[in-house]
Amino acid sequence: MKKFLKHIAYGFFFFALINILILIKYEYPAYKAIKNKTHKNYLKWNSIHNNKNTYDLIILGSSRCYTGFNPKVIDKELNIESFNMGTSAQDIAESYYSLVEILDYQNPKYIVLESFLDLSNDRHDFYQIFSNASFFNSTKNKFNLIVDGYGSKGITNYLIPLIKFNSYIKKDISSLFSNKPKKAPEINWYKGFLNDSTVITEKQIKSLRPMPNIKSSSFNEDRFATYFNKIYDLTKTKGIKLIVIRTPYPPSRLTIDDNKDEEHFFYNYLKNYQDVSYYDLNTHKPEVFTDQDFSDYHHANIGGAYKMSKQLVDIIKTIQKNN
Numbered sequence: 001m002k003k004f005l006k007h008i009a010y011g012f013f014f015f016a017l018i019n020i021l022i023l024i025k026y027e028y029p030a031y032k033a034i035k036n037k038t039h040k041n042y043l044k045w046n047s048i049h050n051n052k053n054t055y056d057l058i059i060l061g062s063s064r065c066y067t068g069f070n071p072k073v074i075d076k077e078l079n080i081e082s083f084n085m086g087t088s089a090q091d092i093a094e095s096y097y098s099l100v101e102i103l104d105y106q107n108p109k110y111i112v113l114e115s116f117l118d119l120s121n122d123r124h125d126f127y128q129i130f131s132n133a134s135f136f137n138s139t140k141n142k143f144n145l146i147v148d149g150y151g152s153k154g155i156t157n158y159l160i161p162l163i164k165f166n167s168y169i170k171k172d173i174s175s176l177f178s179n180k181p182k183k184a185p186e187i188n189w190y191k192g193f194l195n196d197s198t199v200i201t202e203k204q205i206k207s208l209r210p211m212p213n214i215k216s217s218s219f220n221e222d223r224f225a226t227y228f229n230k231i232y233d234l235t236k237t238k239g240i241k242l243i244v245i246r247t248p249y250p251p252s253r254l255t256i257d258d259n260k261d262e263e264h265f266f267y268n269y270l271k272n273y274q275d276v277s278y279y280d281l282n283t284h285k286p287e288v289f290t291d292q293d294f295s296d297y298h299h300a301n302i303g304g305a306y307k308m309s310k311q312l313v314d315i316i317k318t319i320q321k322n323n
Contacts, residue, residue, distance in 0.1 A: 023161040045135035057082040061114025068300040071191040073309035084192030089125040092227040093149035120224035126157035198295035208253040214261040246280040
């Protein structure tokens with residue numbers, strides 16, 4: 001019995017040691033960036049928390065948003081203060097709890113929410129999610145995001161670094177046997193927007209994959225409906241205009257096949273909300289975007305961001321004119 005307990009103790013010790021080493025490896029760069037005041041999520045939340053009731057328009061969504069909507073263009077055209085709160089792999093539940101935290105400090109007129117199948121699926125990047133939530137001032141909002149937003153999976157990933165960083169560990173191991181170039185550091189930020197000058201290459205264009213298919217993806221319609229309705233109810237209660245945007249893709253990718261699952265789902269779902277403005281930037285103004293407006297298979301570069309931001313400006317001007 002003693003021998004068995006000794007093995008259990010050794011196993012627990014090594015498991016704890018592995019998790020501590022993983023935590024140090026993957027969290028130390030974030031700790032260093034926070035200390036140097038260069039961590040993107042730290043800077044974003046500082047702006048929200050420290051500039052109370054400043055922003056008239058706030059953008060929520062993934063990296064497709066933070067590379068796509070430039071507050072400099074939006075503010076100049078509309079004479080308002082906007083802020084881009086897009087974060088990496090931002091899940092729709094994360095968008096909701098971020099909005100709850102934001103509205104404790106800001107009183108915006110407009111919330112722009114990105115629609116994108118991967119933001120409502122059953123696969124979550126808990127490292128990115130918890131990185132974002134770690135900067136909430138409200139312990140209650142953090143707790144609700146972890147427990148209510150993600151349940152047992154959220155709790156497990158929060159407590160066990162080995163599980164939370166599993167996909168990153170696999171990527172690091174596979175990178176040892178590949179010659180993929182490392183990404184350039186993200187340094188050109190303005191009010192939450194990343195100015196990316198990278199242009200997709202011809203080789204990348206030729207290797208583009210077809211658009212997501214709902215049946216073959218892990219898109220969770222019930223999850224989308226649950227958290228979209230929470231966002232809708234919250235904005236309606238606060239008298240905030242909710243604008244939902246489907247961000248664009250490189251045109252060459254859209255023409256690979258005739259799959260329009262993503263386009264049709266959001267259009268058909270959101271037409272039931274008459275007080276929500278929905279726009280698909282892939283079709284809102286045909287032939288606006290070119291492949292060269294993108295840095296990869298779905299992120300806009302600085303040229304694409306200018307076009308996306310101008311379209312958002314026109315959308316808001318139309319809303320203002322009709323109200």
